[in-house]
Amino acid sequence: MTAWRAGEAWRAGEAWLAGERQARAALSFLAEPGDPLLGGLLRSMPACAVLARLADGMIPELAALFPVAAQSAPPEPGQVQRSLKRMRSRLEELPSPGSLDAWESDGIRLACPGEPEWPTQLDDLGDRQPVALWIRGKADLRFACLRSVAVVGSRAATAYGALVASELGADLADRAMAVISGGAYGIDAAAHRGALAAGGPTIAVMACGLAFCYPRGHAELFTAIGETGVLVSESPPDGAPTRPGFLIRNRLIAALSRGTVVVEAALRSGALNTAKHARDLNRPVMAVPGPVTSAQSAGCHDLIMNMGAYCVTGSADVLELIAPAGRADGDLAHGPVLPADQLDEVTASVLRTMNTKAGRGPATIATLAGVDLDTAMRCLGLLSAAGLAERCDQGWRVRKVS
């Protein structure tokens, strides 16, 4: 053991051992996203302990622990070994812990399980839960996800699909639902843009690191999403996009949202993979029909015909499935998801500047609440996501609970 401790690997690991949060950040550099081996280990020991053992080279011990820790069916032992060795081999390339500060000053923050911004519904992923999430943008991820719908589809969208996705994004935003998508060309971008146009928060779940802009043509879109919504990735900030990364990312889109709508998808589209994750997570899977003559709608029709997906034609159908009127647990379509008396003081002061009738502009609200405009906008995003405030013609107002 002493020989290993003296090695570079150990020093790289030790540098990150300042606490649980740092250890999880380090593990997000080492593991493949969604690695069920790491997820299983993190059920039975702290991230610090996993990282220290990796650095110590205690791979047989970790491998032996895995079948005990795992929630999912254990993979073959060789696979466990390979995964652990891969993590260990990457220790040498770990950036210094100081880079965490550098990213934070760049506006990229880290959220770990149990922290205020961590969306608890990710627990549903079991061993495939992310080690940590990297986040950028003004909205609070957990808050925004409370009332959210995933709207996904083909990159090769038709004009019809793009129109439907953007209208759906805008209509859902108008009903105070956050739109979650993957930031890709086509349907994803149309859904994000629709939500932005309606002034609602939208969430881009990225397959690459947040310091990486992919696709490049979406630099302005991602900036706009960060202004009112949030971008999130389980890859470390400098992680480049990989082909399998997109499929692995899809489970996060499905898990973060209360249901998934596929707007357009060819028969082999990655959007069908997101739908499958949503189904596996017992979230409603919805598909928008289209012309039977369009290959880009064939996947949607297949979902309806063969996968039990609900046929939906617009936001009203989606809301009826996500939050049926009169449903006991939350009554999302009508009531707020968070009582007003659980808001932090700044957000509560912003809420107090509004009433249910005439709207007020953000600048007026900021002045009345005694906060700067950015803070007011962030609070309005939170209040919208919580179902407590809504946009109207004149600006923002308190949402009536009917």
Place this chain on the structure above:
Amino acid sequence: MTAWRAGEAWRAGEAWLAGERQARAALSFLAEPGDPLLGGLLRSMPACAVLARLADGMIPELAALFPVAAQSAPPEPGQVQRSLKRMRSRLEELPSPGSLDAWESDGIRLACPGEPEWPTQLDDLGDRQPVALWIRGKADLRFACLRSVAVVGSRAATAYGALVASELGADLADRAMAVISGGAYGIDAAAHRGALAAGGPTIAVMACGLAFCYPRGHAELFTAIGETGVLVSESPPDGAPTRPGFLIRNRLIAALSRGTVVVEAALRSGALNTAKHARDLNRPVMAVPGPVTSAQSAGCHDLIMNMGAYCVTGSADVLELIAPAGRADGDLAHGPVLPADQLDEVTASVLRTMNTKAGRGPATIATLAGVDLDTAMRCLGLLSAAGLAERCDQGWRVRKVS
């Protein structure tokens, strides 16, 4: 009673009392199509007896019989009286029995329950079964209906709907399924034309009498349907179209077919009424999705979302629902619906001229079978409907039973 027997009403009725067939023909002039009162009476006594009692003015006796005879829930007694009086009042306007011969020489024939051409699945209509059917065209109605699908939809079809309906009509005809529709503008016409283009039999169920051409613009279409398929109506030949007649007719479209496909329908389209009849008759209801931005597809989406209709994108989906592969009762998708040894001698001789490999043209087949071309075409239509023969590039061949 003697006073009534001396009246015009009695003489009009008596003139038709040459037998059960004539009495049913006469009743088809007197009753509203689908009148459940008449349907109920015809369960408990012959048509001759109903007609004689109507002519005799024995309306109270008939009305008293009805609740005993009826299969469906009895309507209020006043309704029974009004229906019987209306039938009696029309006796004066009955054409002479000789007009039956005149229509037959015009190519319009009569089919009554129990006769060879009567489609037995009309029994499913209970008291709303037609009294008799008036038929025109070369195909045999019962034969053609054995393998049939109703394809219906809006008169105000879009280019998309018309394309889908005509392709569906052609593809179903290629699979030896007869296409049943209502002969209207829009989807109906496109479905009929698609079937005709593929050389398959198609069935137009008319809401008016067969001597009446409605809509007028479809005179050529109806002539073409008569050449290989069949036109059918429960209204007497000179019956003019009426608004309620279209809705009443729809139950025949649903009952004659093994399932109903709605290609395009606005939310209040009459095609949804046909779908409702099909559902009530336990036939599969299918709907073709379309753009959610199109009002003409809204009825189809409503059927899928709220009425339990199957989403179908083409003939393969339809056949899978109408005749699932491997199904015990008939295995329509693969096997014939009628054994070859039950064919009449002429049709059997036409079948013997073909094999399962290269196709033969109708003229060759006619020569080999020793029949004229018209007879050969009619037999080929029957054989196609029975699932025994199919069209191919070179003409017609025996259908392989896989």
